[in-house]
Amino acid sequence: MANVTFPFPFPEHLLALLPEMIVAVLAMALLLLDLFVPKEKKRMTAYMAALTMMAAGAATLFVMTPETQVAFYGFFVLDHFAVFAKLLICIATLLGIVLSIDYMKDEENIGEYYVLMLFSALGMMLMVSANNFIIMYLGLELMALSTYVLVGYQRDVLRSSEAALKYFILGALSSGMLLYGVTFFYGVSGSFHFVAIAQGIAEAGSSAGTAVLLGLVFVLAGLAFKVSMAPFHMWTPDTYEGAPTPITAFMSVAPKVAGFVIFMRILVDALPGLQHEYTTILIVMAVITMAVGNLAAIAQRNIKRMLAYSTIGHVGFVMLGLIAANADGYAGILVYLSVYLFMNMGVFAIIILMRREGIQGELLDDFAGLSRVRPGYALAMGLFLFSLGGIPFLAGFWAKYVVFIAAIEAGHLYLVLYALLFSAVGAFYYIRVVKYIYFDEERVAFNFVENRMMQATVVVSAIAVVALGIYPDPLIDLCQKALGGLI
């Protein structure tokens, strides 16, 4: 970067950050504006936040160019890979906001809630565009700090506060590990840039072996925490259960997208020389993750907790893409994340629609007899659950299919067989819910929230799950194209 003479970045480089700037500026404006919105009109804040995410998504498409753009002296990169991730984040945040409107309407200072969601999204958007550990950490902490608060937003609910505290403590620990690992890389290469680190590691060779390995393990641990890989997953069930349900939905999707995307970028850009080492670690973690997620889900009675383990299980399957470490595997991860977004948002939308007076945590039994009262919801829920279980021909099947095939291509046949085994175990607890819905008698009277936007979320997700299940090719093509920026 020695030939750069301008004291400030070029204006067109600034343009690459347009989506982030929109979110940042509008979020801060909203924070101020919210002070003047009367309590009964707080819905306006939510709508504004939703519009902000739409604008950010549109801006992302607007600033996209065929070539990769680099801004801020190489700190920030905007390629198709980042664009794709940002779009997923925008959609997930938008849906998260939609799901919150009714659920959170009685909370105090609800305006800040949406602003925090926007900041969290901003953090994730920065994270997926990071080309450098500093920017990545900035984004990650912005995301994490906002989410800690969101998880504990229902201050008078003990469970919510407890979840937030646990998440915060463990999150701080993981951030510490991540930073600690980065310092080793900095020590070896003298840079925070991913590519420079790769060069530094290659140049140092075996002389820096121990330092590099220390760096690798701590960075992986820090990242693994964010995407709930075992044994760094243990915060997940408690936090998911305690958080307000819309936040659980949001957290189960958006941070996973950001986490996996930056995971891929770091592995490909910064640590190509350590592929052998990180693959070993990832395989061990994947083996534990799949077992923990799918087995523990069976023993749960609370659907949010069950879905937390389900997320862990799916993370285990997504890891196969990382382990495959080939183009198909990385494209498969993007496919998986896109499909997972719709499946999970759909399930959570229905859970929130079923919210009963005074009851917020939903037990599995609560679904008994849903098919008789609301056949439409029952059908949609069935579709989502079958899709999560990987039943053909629904989108979830293809998500699994692409990563499994990629892993087989990379020579990890036994790992895929293991994954198939746990995929079958997973099908059990998803289909058990379908059994409650369709075959059991209603136990408590249902009391539905009637909200058009949430119903629309359900319908859109259901259509996506079915359509992508019947004809997944466009999505797979798109994901392969998006990979152009990475490799």
Added chain:
Amino acid sequence: MQESAMMLNTTELLAIPALPLIASLIVGLFGWALKEKISHIITSASVIIAAVLSAHVFMQVLDGASFYGNFWTWMLSDTFVVPVGMMIDRLTAIMMLTVTIVSACVHIYTIGYMHGDPGYSRFFSYISGFTFSMLVLVMGNNFFTLFFGWEAVGLVSYLLIGFWFKRESANFAALKAFIVNRIGDFGFAIGILAIWYYFGTIDYREVFTQVEAFVAQGDVLHFMGWEMSAITFICLALFIGAMGKSGQVPLHVWLPDSMEGPTPISALIHAATMVTAGVFMVARCSPMFEFSETALAAVVLVGAITAWMCATIGLVQNDIKRVIAYSTCSQLGYMFVACGVSAYSAGIFHLMTHAYFKALLFLAAGSVIHAVMADQDIRRMGQLREYMPITYITMLIAALALSGVPPFAGFWSKDLIIEATMVREFTEYGWVGSFGYFAVLTAVFMTAFYTFRMFFLTFHNSDRVPAETKPHVHESPKVITVPLMILAVGAMLAGAWGVMALDIANPEAAAGYFGDSIFVLDAHNPLMILAEESHGHAWYHFVFSAPFWLAIGGIALATLMYLRETAMPASLANALKPIYTFLLNKWYWDELYEKAVMRPAQWLGNWLWQKGDLGMIDKGMIHGGIVDSVKAGAVRMREMQTGMVFHYAFAMVIGVFGFLTYLLLKA
């Protein structure tokens, strides 16, 4: 014939199977919402249009047109390619014409016959679906489309035999048909796989052009201690499929039972079309069968046994539909004998004439059954000619055709078969040829006898209709009688038309109807020998032939026993009690199957269920193993989730140290 002088119109060809399929889907899926009238209009119209198009195709084919091509690839797995394509030549064209015309007649007939049945739309959906399947079967250009059609007609046949699914006997018969056909289809599938294994393709044309070189190469196969040439193995395996589908001994047991289905089905599927698929397949594969004398001899042997045995059973049956059903088995035997002696064109010719007169026979029988309140026992009929003149006359035509009385259709084709059998000599299996000739010749007499026995008992003899059904006996409505009359025209003229207009019997490839769609080695072409011998035969030469007099004799005996000396049958049955009982019980085939196959299979099933499933899998593996360990694992996982932050942090730290230790020790 010139090579593809003219190509047929692809759209037209695709429309022929597509129309019945679409109609079947519409009526099948939305039948619950449609009125009876709409259902039958959609399906009948589609099949009638298909029949008209088939006739058009047939005329073009007569002018030398043909079609060969693939439309799309259905499946692709490495080198195993399954295209969806068509091959239309003269063999295909005559099958298409026969299938669609009979199907159209049956559709119209069904409007009257099934009126008011709760499954009305379902029935129409099935028979249109059947027409589609049968057309795919005959029109395909590779063994896989053949197999698809083969299985699809089998499925529809199953559905239709069990159409009245509330009847236990119907369900039983449907299952029986399906299971017996599985045996045949298994052989058929093995044959197709063997073709793919040896030839590397399943395309008709590619396989058939390779056969000669392949036989010269002399691949030999060792199979269960037998040594046979690969081509013999392939042909025998395919023929096992044909035996199942076409009701040949010992896989014939399902066909008489299939009469549990509604009568239009007996006419369409279990007489005119589906059951003849085996004959069609053998003729289609003539380039392969020709090179295996063993396979040809097996075809003759099985065909002859069936022709003769089922004729004997037909002599004493009392159920009107069963008599005709055994006659179907017997006539299918004739067709196979024809194919086996290399007179494939005679076999297909008989298939066509048989389709008309046998469908007519069944539909007429249906008309009778309709009149006497669904009673099928000919002992409770008699003198019906007074009430139903049209049915009477059309049935008489069909009976004469079946018996082989000139100039009705059956005479021409059956006579050709018998003469071809007479002149064909097998080099290795001489006795098979002699036995075949004996069987088909004596069966002519029996055929004539049982046909007219059934006919006289139904329409003549004494009036034995129970008093309570008497008032209902009446001629059937037009919608039933018109198809009878159309088919009667076919039963009268199809034979003469085939010999005179189409020149079916002509062995010269360039001149005869079938041209090069059927391949026969000159060395043993029976039609060629016949053509040489019969130069100078006058039109009345049949008067000097044995089959003609045997047929007349059979009819005369039936006349004597059932019109003149009506006490004679009973006393004869008494005198020959053991033989009579043996025949009445259908040679005890069902009992044999029950003892030899059903009982052991049931025992094995029970054993596997009790010991294997309940004992080993449920008790040993599920409850002892998988379920318990998954349960235990789930509980263990839940217990690890203590809710304590320091436990969680501890796990993370352990993870980090574990990985670090591993990497550093390895490095």
